[in-house]
Amino acid sequence: MxxxxxxxxxxxxxxxxxxxxxxxxxxxxxVITSAIEPLGFExxxxxxxxxxxxxxxxxxxxxxDDPLVIADLTSSNPNVYYExxxxxxxxxxxxxxxxxxxxxxxxxxxxNMRTVPYDLQDLECxxxxxxxIGRQAQAYEDGASVDTPVSMASKVQDLNKSxxxxxxxxxxxxxxxxxxxxxxxxxxxxxxxxxxxxxxxLEIDHRQLLDVIDLTAKIGELPPAVIARWLREVSSKTLxxxxxxxxxxxxxxxxxxxxxKAK
Numbered sequence: 502m503x504x505x506x507x508x509x510x511x512x513x514x515x516x517x518x519x520x521x522x523x524x525x526x527x528x529x530x531x532v533i534t535s536a537i538e539p540l541g542f543e544x545x546x547x548x549x550x551x552x553x554x555x556x557x558x559x560x561x562x563x564x565x566d567d568p569l570v571i572a573d574l575t576s577s578n579p580n581v582y583y584e585x586x587x588x589x590x591x592x593x594x595x596x597x598x599x600x601x602x603x604x605x606x607x608x609x610x611x612x613n614m615r616t617v618p619y620d621l622q623d624l625e626c627x628x629x630x631x632x633x634i635g636r637q638a639q640a641y642e643d644g645a646s647v648d649t650p651v652s653m654a655s656k657v658q659d660l661n662k663s664x665x666x667x668x669x670x671x672x673x674x675x676x677x678x679x680x681x682x683x684x685x686x687x688x689x690x691x692x693x694x695x696x697x698x699x700x701x702x703l704e705i706d707h708r709q710l711l712d713v714i715d716l717t718a719k720i721g722e723l724p725p726a727v728i729a730r731w732l733r734e735v736s737s738k739t740l741x742x743x744x745x746x747x748x749x750x751x752x753x754x755x756x757x758x759x760x761x762k763a764k
Contacts, residue, residue, distance in 0.1 A: 505543040508533075508638075509563040511584045512573035514548055521576070527621050528598070533571055536634035540642065542569055564588050569638060574607065574616065575600040582608075589649040594641035596634055601626060610650055 510533055515521025525546075534544050545567075547560045564570060564587045572585045574597055588595045599607065601618040615637070619630035641647070 505538075505541055506569070507563065507567045508537050508542040508544045508569040508571060509560075509567040510544050510546045510571050510573070511564075511581050511588075512546065513576050513578040513581060514546065524575070524600075524621060525573070528573060528619065531621070532598075532619055532627055532631050533634065536631040537569070537571075537638055540635065540638050542638070544571070560584070561587060565591055568594065569641065570595040571634070572597050573599065574611075575603055577603075577606070577608075585611075589651045592647050592649065592651070594638075594647055596637050598630065598634070614649070 510529060512525050512528065513521050514525050529544060529546060537544060545563065547556065547563075550556060550559050550563075552559060564584055570585075570588045570593070572581060572588070572595060574581060574585075585595070585597070597611065597614060597616040598619055599616050601620040601623075604616070604618050607616060617630050617633045617637070618626070620626040
């Protein structure tokens with residue numbers, strides 16, 4: 502029988518018998534374990550590490566090395582966010598979950614990243630969360646890319662360093678999208694603190710793109726036709742995927758130019 506791979510689970514744990522521990526145990530057993538075991542993963546939480554030695558070092562090693570990490574963001578536990586940031590930096594697969602009642606309180610840096618809501622008092626919601634975790638884990642198994650604020654910032658930095666004007670134009674475009682998104686969050690944060698629905702996200706993404714497309718087209722470094730194709734392509738994608746799509750069309754634009762070669 503094949504050896505199961507470790508899925509490291511980071512979550513608020515609390516003291517024995519506390520409400521926090523009871524919720525963590527239920528989430529671990531009834532949602533996470535049942536979702537990932539069929540895919541060949543064995544879940545592990547930091548309080549279950551049995552090896553001797555420094556628990557913090559061992560935990561960080563799991564965050565760096567394990568093929569999958571699931572993070573429970575409930576209660577905005579600072580340790581959880583610290584550990585999630587380490588995982589983000591690795592650009593390896595991770596899944597975020599949070600109690601449904603706290604979906605509107607996720608911090609700005611990750612509010613636009615897919616997070617699975619759960620409600621342990623609602624059996625239907627438990628089933629939906631279990632299924633969604635399974636779908637995301639399977640997507641990673643099938644080769645889905647891992648997009649985080651860290652990876653996106655790194656890609657933009659690489660574009661800014663490029664001597665190719667197309668790369669510089671894309672970097673400016675992505676920076677403009679990020680700035681507009683920040684403005685929207687600041688303007689609407691006090692009026693309506695909630696997680697945008699998928700439809701909201703697509704509408705916001707299109708508004709942001711439209712706001713910067715004219716400026717980018719005027720620069721002349723990306724042909725308007727290429728940008729139009731890009732806009733159609735991202736109609737079903739999240740902001741984190743825009744840069745990848747833009748790269749594809751930038752390569753096509755280079756090839757289309759007389760005497761140009763794709764890198």
